[in-house]
Amino acid sequence: MSTVLDEDMGAGAGQGAGASRRTALSLHRTELVLALVAVAGFGVLAATTGGNILQPGTMQAVLQFLAVPIVVGLAQMVVLSVGQMNLSVGALTGLCAMAAASLMADSGLTPWLALPAALLVGALAGLVNGTLVVLTRINGFIVTLATMSVISGLRFSINGTGTYQDYSPGLVRLGRADVLGLPVVFLVAVATAVLVWFFFARCVAGRMLLASGGNPFAARLSGISNDRSVVLAHLLSGLLAAVAGVLVVALSGSVNASVGDDLLLPSFAAPIIGGVVLTGGVVSVLGTCLAAFIVRLVDVAQAQYGINPRWVDLVVGAVVLGAVLVSQRRGKGSS
Amino acid sequence: AGCSKREAGSATGGDGSTLSASEIKVALVPGGPHPYFQPWKDAGAEEGKELGLSEVTFNETAGWDQTKQNDVLSSLAAQGYNAFGIFGVSPENINSTFTDLTDQGFQVASLASCPAGDENKAAFCLATDVEVAAYRAAQAAIEAMGGEGSLVHLTGNRVDSNTQRRIAGVEKAVSETGGKVELIQTVTDIDVDLQSAQRAVADLLAAKGGDIDGIVTTAYNPAVAAAEGVKEAGLPIKVVAIDDDPSIISGVEEGSVAATVTQNPVGQAKVGTYALSKLLEGCTMKEPGVAVDSGSFVVTSDNVATYDDERSAKTDELMTAFQDDYLSC
Amino acid sequence: MRVRCSQLVKVFPGVRALDGVDLDLRPGTVHALLGENGAGKSTLIKVLTGVHRADGGTVTLGEDGETRTVAFSRPLDAQAAGIGVVHQERNLVPSFSVAENIALQALPRRAGVVDRAAVRDLARRCLAQLDLDLDVDQPVAELSVAHMQLVEIAKALATDSQVLLLDEPTASLTADEADRLYAVVRRLREQGHVVVLVTHKLEEVFAIADVVTVLRDGRSVAGSVPLATLTRGDVVDLMVGRAHTELELSERSVDRAGTPALELRGVSTSVGHRGIDLAVHRGEIVGLYGLVGAGRSELVRALLGLDSVTGGEVLVDGDAVTIRSVGDALRRHRIGYVTENRKEEGVFLTQNLARNVAVTVWDRLARFGLVRDRDEKDLLATYRDRLGIRLSGPDQLAGQLSGGNQQKISLAKWLAADCSVLVVDEPTVGIDVRTKAAFHELIVELADQGLAILLITSDLPEMVTLADRVAVMHERRITGELLNSHHYTSMSAQVIRLVHGESAVDDPPAA
């Protein structure tokens, strides 16, 4: 074969084909569109409610209850990064909240001991999840469904149907405090998000998780242990769920075994609307946070407008689909 | 062709045959774990001991799922339980469950809630009339508001006929004020999880806290959340809660909750167990399927110390009513 | 470092992929590893690098005095022992940047945090060895196949191994890039490294290798023979196991008088083709040649509805048609399309072979709406024999086949579809010599039976052998059309001129 043929090789470089290229680019586009949707939604709310939403009190309520969805979304995102799922995040959030409250109310521990203990519980549960997945090679979906059941049982066994209150006035005061108008719990959630972002963007361990999720075989060939990635992802997911639990304890002033029952779908919705793919290898901390914010705006809108509850779900459905549609249409249109 | 349906037979007890107290095993089956039902456990056991029954059990594993509850019931039946006091998870379906059990010769009572519609296939229904309870709660709220202003109603699962009845009860009380009180919002589906209830309350207060004069809650988690949220926000909103969980009673005591409407779970379990055992011993209902109100009590800071006596009195009254009026032995 | 394998055995369910292989890799040599598709070359490489664990035999490292026997249980072990590799299939993390993919095996780090400057540095150094100027921050998903391949080679260079195993590294490279690679290989040889080269391109073997090992059916039939002692014919005979005769195709005559089976008139596409005229008659093989990236694949993809045709006319048997999808093409117009991208589009890696082959003909196989497994298996058996596909059974998953055999499956499914027009894109990438010849015979036979064939290949000798006419594409335009004289030297000269956008006319074909 002659070599003359290839002088102008690379003439077309940079226009490479391939569908996967789109995923990489569309992630940024998704984030951008979500940001636009969030700003627009917020703007519309502010305008139509006569600025009520901009009142400090309202803003605070909006952001306070955004903290837990963000952290729980991140907890799910971490396992999605390696192509796994964690169905136990919600129950685990509840368990950790109950454990912390119980340690303070029943055992009289100070929050300084109770909260780290709750975090430890979460991390341990995550470790168990990950280890079970790796050791038994049973589908992670099933394993975490089973552990979800176990965790729900444990959560319920701490205090039955009872509600803990007045466990630590100091902690609750802190949980409801704000710094420059930003609630402390929200700041904690943002800090957590920044840490998670840093972990995935810069830390060797985080990059390894993404490599395992993006192409397990390639990761193995590069000396990365996929098993270790799976265990680590579950462990971090448990830890983040525990952080969410701690936020619940600090924010609400009362917790019972029902906490976490309503978190499973939102935990998936935030990252998936945020552009994270179920098969792993791609994460978007910003997208997850923005998606959680948009979902939160829908709640707020419901309260602000006093929408007939019968129509709320229709509206939520339309908004979710609409937001995603806009982001994907954009993605298609400009590529 | 030549195929015909066999007549249904019966499995255990009932059907004319009578049982002695020591053969009677009663199961009290709520829809799922909930603080409201907790008194059933002890009240039922106590009554069972008093009557010399073989066993009275309390099983809350139904998990708010009618299919699971049916499962739990048939498992209990297979274990030899022959009388059931049931809080049906879904009131619109529960008559079928009752029919299944009675067809097999078991005795069934509908406790704490009656089936939806006008029919009751259980031997009797001993329950708070949820519509009346909600009506009274709304009335209490309206009274606390001084008879005028804006009211908000917080409640649970919308696609449940009990919720529908509660909404109707509140609406009735509001309409009776002749426009002086306005029901500005009904928030549903916030009983799943305490956090959702807290979030909904926070959003509500942020949106219209200033315009709201009263909140009436007819589900547990919203009640806890509303009591707390209002106290926290420091708004002059009157909150009327439901039931007498310790957290709510302490709210009534310290004034953050204007009133709570308590029901009579102890009476339901006690009288229910009694009547079920009598039915197995050969008594019959004079009027099968009768609905008996187990009573509801508005508790304010005035009577928080004494409402329980009132309630015990009601229970005793129910007991005699069953002995004298409802059962024929 | 010297590496010796003796009597290596590797068994997969249903196949003995390696059945007693001996290999002796001496420092300072380029060692060609040859064999037909499915002979076990890739498996041997995977055993040597810890991807698979051998079921028997030994691997020893080191010179005579101090040898040690090793059994790698994971890729990391092989890496640590100084063995680097480029596997046959691409193994990159799509969302990662070029730099990070190159450095992934040992990410430079500081306190657990990736040292991004060092990563970029390392990547640039490795790419520089290949004379490659790529944006190291670009995600590899955005690269062309060729560039991915080069990144993978750069990645293997990053660990500075004593032994470098290259499994068909040039399959998707052009000759120019291949030359750059071989420059690196020569340099490594001079530095005393061993390079193992697996390829089906015998010209490359004779240009660069010193020693050759030939595998057949998992056994080494020639163990570490100096290449100087062999001719091309000898090597082919060793691989095939019998005397192999070069294919002699008889002169063909094509009747171009009737309506073309497929004709493009002034076609433009959404990807930028303008005014494309092209006609393929029944019984004719039309070659479409061009540089990598000239837009040939894009043109046929648009034609088949995978992209859109925006202007001009497409005629099938003289009737203007609109083709919306491959299914449309197959069922309404009987046009088949063998893709160049076998891993993503050609085969269903996680489905069994029978289904892979029958996917285009289920409506024909169905009786009363139901498809019987037996019919699928018969179909597979037919093409197994016809194309010489090495498989262990119809239930084997396509992903478990050797690369070349996957290519054959991708082909078989369209042969089974019984089309009257066949569009074939790079059909013989990664296919061994014998199958290639068989395939050429098959294409000619199909054309003789009256099929119209549009053949895209970057393999110029193949083009000259097969095509009746050659159309050349440059920057998404047809720059000229030539009647094939089947005379390599003159044809190639003309084609090359067209390839660069010049006219071919002033140089009359030398017959």
Next chain:
Amino acid sequence: MPWWANPRVGLVVVIAVLVLGFSSARPAFLDVELTLVPLQRDIAVFAVVGLAQLAALSLGHMNLAVGRMAALAAFSAGLCYDRFGAPLVVGLVVALVVGALVGALAGGIITATGVNSFVVTLALDFGLLGVVALLYDRFAGGVAFSVRPPGLDALRSDTFSDYCAGSVCGPPVPLLVPFALVALLAVGLFFGRTRQGREILMTGSSPRAARASGIPVGRRIVTAHALSGLLAGLAGFMLATANGAFSASIGESFLLPSFLAPVLGGTLLAGGAVSAFGTVLGATLTSVIQKGLNLLQFEADALQIFIGVVLVVALSLDRIRQVLAERRGVRP
């Protein structure tokens, strides 16, 4: 492949062991009227729910709206009985059609927009929740229809042993079970034997390769989702029948079991491989565990803990078989 290497065999063994264990601990487990008949009814309903999810999983998609599709289908059946006095089977057909149409709508949105099925069906779930509530409000004056067509009660509570030809009576199998059997056979045949079903599986394992192989990918996606909706509709009808009323709460608890049954049975979440029979085994396994533990009368918390533990332990036992199979070099 030896018979024991088949993953389905593992499930059968696990189920058999559990049944043995439970029935020796609680002989009541073998009580026909009170245990086995209700158990079969549960399995029938949840197998169909699982098959509904399986239809979406075949593509590597998910249907988060299974429950709500079931609710809407049950509503339509109820409406037919209530407003038009339709006979039993008409309501069933209407339920199936409505389910299929809603499913097709989901599939249509997914193909038209290219949005992830998770998001589309999640949004649809919310939308349907609202629609179902509004519809019951408008047409049933609340949350349930009370009218029951003739035959419904028999379908609900009878078993074949209630029907005798002369002295020969049928087996103690609930009348609902054949519905599940038909669904099982139909789904098995569809994915195993028909061109459409196979093309859906091919699409599931690689959409790009499917498109390049001439499979009308868009239409197959719509078909699979329509099938999912149809089966959800059937499940809704069956549950409404089993529970005795056409109410808005039908399907509320379908979501997790719908995934559990097929995934336990060997269906891949990633798409491209399904097992209809495995789904039935998966539903059986979960129902048996639930039933057995119910009979052991645990407290609410212990019950949940044990359900999880038994599930993991049972599946781990099956793993041993799998490991053995792999060691023997058997391809799964």
